[in-house]
Amino acid sequence: MASKAKRDGAAIHPVILSGGSGTRLWPMSRTLYPKQILPLVGDHSLLQQAVLRVDGLSEFAVPLIVANEEHRFIIAEQLREIGLATQALLLEPVGRNTAPAACVAALSLVAVDPDALMLLMPSDHVIEDRATFLAAVERAAAAARTGRLVTFGIHPERPETGFGYIERGAILPGAEGAFDLARFVEKPDAATAQAYAASGDYFWNSGIFLFPAALYLGELERLRPDMLAACRGALDAAKRDADFVRLDKAAFGACPADSIDYAVMEHTERAAVVPVAMGWNDLGSWDALWDLADKDASGNALIGNVIAEDATNCYLRSEAGMVAALGVEDMIVVATDDAVMLAPRHRAQDVRRLVARLSAERRTEADTLPRVHRPWGSYETLHAGHRVQVKHILVKPGGKLSLQMHHHRAEHWVVVQGTAKIRRGDEEVILTEDQSTYIPLGTAHRLENPGKIPLHLIEVQSGAYLGEDDIVRFEDSYGRD
Numbered sequence: 001m002a003s004k005a006k007r008d009g010a011a012i013h014p015v016i017l018s019g020g021s022g023t024r025l026w027p028m029s030r031t032l033y034p035k036q037i038l039p040l041v042g043d044h045s046l047l048q049q050a051v052l053r054v055d056g057l058s059e060f061a062v063p064l065i066v067a068n069e070e071h072r073f074i075i076a077e078q079l080r081e082i083g084l085a086t087q088a089l090l091l092e093p094v095g096r097n098t099a100p101a102a103c104v105a106a107l108s109l110v111a112v113d114p115d116a117l118m119l120l121m122p123s124d125h126v127i128e129d130r131a132t133f134l135a136a137v138e139r140a141a142a143a144a145r146t147g148r149l150v151t152f153g154i155h156p157e158r159p160e161t162g163f164g165y166i167e168r169g170a171i172l173p174g175a176e177g178a179f180d181l182a183r184f185v186e187k188p189d190a191a192t193a194q195a196y197a198a199s200g201d202y203f204w205n206s207g208i209f210l211f212p213a214a215l216y217l218g219e220l221e222r223l224r225p226d227m228l229a230a231c232r233g234a235l236d237a238a239k240r241d242a243d244f245v246r247l248d249k250a251a252f253g254a255c256p257a258d259s260i261d262y263a264v265m266e267h268t269e270r271a272a273v274v275p276v277a278m279g280w281n282d283l284g285s286w287d288a289l290w291d292l293a294d295k296d297a298s299g300n301a302l303i304g305n306v307i308a309e310d311a312t313n314c315y316l317r318s319e320a321g322m323v324a325a326l327g328v329e330d331m332i333v334v335a336t337d338d339a340v341m342l343a344p345r346h347r348a349q350d351v352r353r354l355v356a357r358l359s360a361e362r363r364t365e366a367d368t369l370p371r372v373h374r375p376w377g378s379y380e381t382l383h384a385g386h387r388v389q390v391k392h393i394l395v396k397p398g399g400k401l402s403l404q405m406h407h408h409r410a411e412h413w414v415v416v417q418g419t420a421k422i423r424r425g426d427e428e429v430i431l432t433e434d435q436s437t438y439i440p441l442g443t444a445h446r447l448e449n450p451g452k453i454p455l456h457l458i459e460v461q462s463g464a465y466l467g468e469d470d471i472v473r474f475e476d477s478y479g480r481d
Contacts, residue, residue, distance in 0.1 A: 012141055012210070013087070013116050014054040014063040015105040018047055018075060018123040019095050023352040024285045027339035028319065031367040036124040037074050040283065041292055047075065047123040048082050053130055054119070055084060059141075061116075064108065065123075066090045066101045072244055073375035073478065086243065093249040098207070099263035100255045103220055103231040104247060106213035117144050118216065120209040120260075126292065128279025136177075136276035140210040143175035148272040149211040149219065150178065151265060153203025155277040159193035162284065162349060164205040164261075166273050181271035184261055203275050207282070209260060219264050227263065230255035241479050286332045287348035290315040304335075315345065337370045375478040376401055377454070389461040395420075395449040402476035403446040409463030409470060411439040413447070418455035421448040444474060 022035030029035040036047045044052065054060045062085055067075050069091040079086060090104055102120055109116040119137060127133050140150040153166040164187055169180030184205065188196060196202035220228040230251055237248035265271050281288055293301035293315070300308050304318035312329045320337045330345045343351060358366035371380045376399030383390040395401070395418075403423065413420070414436040422429050422437055423446040430450075431437060439445045441463060449455040473480065 011061075011115075011117050012059055012119050012137070013061045013109050013113070013213070014051075014119045014121060015102070015109075016047070016050050016063055016065045016121050016123050017098060017101050018065055018067040018071065019092055019101060020122070020124060021095075022124060023355040024349060025283070025289075026351055026355045026358075027334060027336045027341050027365065028317075030365075030369055032070055033074070033369050033373065034068075034071070034124075035283065036122075037071065037078060040289060041126055044082070045078055046126070046283070048078055050121055050123045050125070051079065051084055052082065053121075053127060053133065057134070059138075060119075061113075062087050064088055064090065064105055066092065066105055068095065069093050069246065074373050076243065077375075088245050089243050091244055091246045092252065093247060094253050096252065096255050096257040098260045099220075099224070099258045100227055100231050100252070102209075102216065102260055103228060104235050104252075106216050107232060107235050108245070109213045110217065114214060116213045117141055118209075118211060118213045120211075122207050122282070124283055125206075125208075126279070126281045126283055128281075129277075132276060132278040136274050136278065137210065139175070139177040140274045143172055143178035143272050143274065144211050144215075146172070146174055147212070147215060147270060148172070148175070148178070149216060149265060149268055149270050150209065150272045150274055151181065152206045152208040152210075153273045153275045154206050154280045155275060156193075156197040156202065156204055157277075159190060159197045160204065161187055161190055161193050163187065163282075165196055165202045166205050167202050168273050168275065172272055175272070178272050178274050181265070181273045184266055203273065204280075205261070206280055207260075209265075215270065216264065219268050219270070223267050224256070224258070224263050227256050227258070244479075285348035286315055286334065286343070286351065287345050290332070290345065313345070339365050374401075375399075377449075379459075382458075384466075387462055387464065387466075389466045391459045391461070393447075393455075393457045393459050395447060395455040395457070397449055397452050397454065399455075400448040400477050401446055402471075402473040402478075402480065403444060404471050404473050405442055405444045406463070406470050407442065407472070408465035409461045410441045411445075412460040412462075413437050413439065414458045414460075416456040416458060418449060418453050418457075419451040420455055420457060421450045422446070423448075446475075 018036050021031050022029035025035045037045045039045050064087040143150045165185040167182040169182035172178040234247040234252035239246045290301050295301050299313040300311050301315045305322045306316045306318050308325045310327045311325045314331045316323055316325055316333045318335045320335050323335050332343045334341045355366055371378050377394040377396045379391045379393045381391050415431045420431045425443050
C-alpha cells in the first residue's frame with residue numbers, strides 16, 4: 001500500500017482505535033464484522049472515513065491503527081481499497097478498553113519519535129465538518145505542546161442523557177481556544193442535561209484526544225504502573241508479520257481494562273479541553289443514525305428496499321429483501337439476510353441486551369453475518385441441512401486457501417466463474433466454468449485463484465460433522481493456525 005502524500009517526520013501521529021464491537025447496531029454490526037468496518041453513512045466504511053480525515057496533510061504522519069486481531073485482514077483490505085498505508089497495525093488479542101490501546105500506541109511511537117504528538121481517534125465516529133475538526137486539532141496541538149493532555153469537547157446540540165459531559169475551567173494561557181478541564185460528569189438525568197446544554201460550560205465527551213505520547217506514558221507510570229508494565233511486556237514480546245504487530249496474548253491479557261478517562265484524565269493535573277462544533281456523532285445507536293439520515297416528509301429514514309405507508313419518524317433499513325411498514329411510529333426496523341430487528345426508537349440503546357442474550361444462547365447471529373470474510377475472499381452459506389451444507393465461495397485474484405484436510409466431511413466443488421487451481425492429494429488440476437471436482441474425506445487439498453477475475457465456486461459438503469472447526473491446516477499464506 002502506498003500513501004497519497006509524503007508525511008514522514010510530521011509532528012502529529014494519528015492513532016485510530018478500531019477495537020469495538022458495536023453491539024447497539026446489531027443486526028448489521030456483528031462481533032466479527034463490527035460497525036466501524038461498515039459503510040453506515042456514505043460509500044466508505046467508518047474506519048476508512050477516519051483514515052481519510054487525516055490524509056493528505058503535511059502536519060500528519062502516516063496513521064497507526066490499533067485493532068482487534070480478528071479484524072486484521074478486513075482492515076488491511078479496506079486500507080488497500082482507498083490506497084493508504086499505515087505505520088503499523090497493532091493487533092489486540094483481547095479487548096482491554098482505550099487506556100491500554102493508547103498505551104501500546106504511545107510506546108510504539110516514542111520508540112521512533114520521542115517528541116511525538118498522538119491524535120487518538122475512535123474509528124466509529126462521524127465528523128461532518130472536516131475543516132472545523134482540523135482547526136480544532138491545530139488548537140489542541142498548541143495546547144499539547146505546552147505539556148497538556150487534551151480532549152475534545154463537543155458543543156451540545158440538545159440536552160442529551162446518553163453522553164458523558166466535560167466541564168471547562170479557566171482559559172489556558174498560551175493556547176487559544178483551550179481551557180483547563182474542570183471535571184468529567186457521568187451521564188446526567190434530563191433536567192441536569194438541560195442545565196448543562198444551556199450553561200455554555202459543559203460539552204459532550206467525544207473520546208478524541210491529543211497529547212504528547214511521552215507525557216501520557218509518564219502519567220501512566222505515575223497513576224497506573226501495572227497497566228504500563230503489562231503493555232510494555234505485550235509490545236516487547238509481540239510478533240511482527242508484514243504490516244501486523246501481534247501483541248503478546250499472555251501479557252496483554254493480564255493488563256487491567258480501563259478507559260483513558262478513568263485511568264488518567266480524571267486524575268491528572270494536566271488535562272485540558274478544546275470545545276468544538278464539527279458535526280460529531282458517535283453512532284452509538286440506530287436512533288443516532290436516524291438523526292443523521294435524510295428523511296421523507298413524515299420524518300422517516302428509508303434505506304434499501306423499503307416501502308412505508310402511514311409511517312412517522314421511523315428508521316427502516318433493508319440489506320436483504322423488502323421491508324414494508326404500515327401504520328407505525330417512532331420505530332426502528334433493520335433487516336439483514338439472516339435477521340430482522342424491531343424496536344421503538346426510544347429503546348435504541350437497549351439493542352445490546354438482545355445481543356447479550358444471543359451470545360448467552362450461543363447463537364451465531366451475534367457474531368457473524370451470512371457472508372464470512374477471509375483474507376482470500378469470502379464464503380456464504382446457502383443451505384445447511386442434515387449431513388449436507390452448500391456454500392458460495394468467492395476467491396479474490398491471487399487468493400489462496402490454506403492447504404488443509406477434514407476428518408468428517410467430503411466436498412464437491414463446481415466452478416461458476418473464473419479459474420480454479422486445485423491441489424487434491426498429490427494431484428494438481430485447473431478447472432474453469434461449469435467444471436467440477438470431488439475432495440474425498442481425509443484428503444489434503446487447496447483452492448487457489450490464479451486468474452485476473454474473482455473465482456466463484458459452489459461447494460457442497462457432506463458428512464457426519466460440518467463445523468468450521470473441522471479443519472487441519474498444513475500450510476497457510478496468511479499466518480493462521
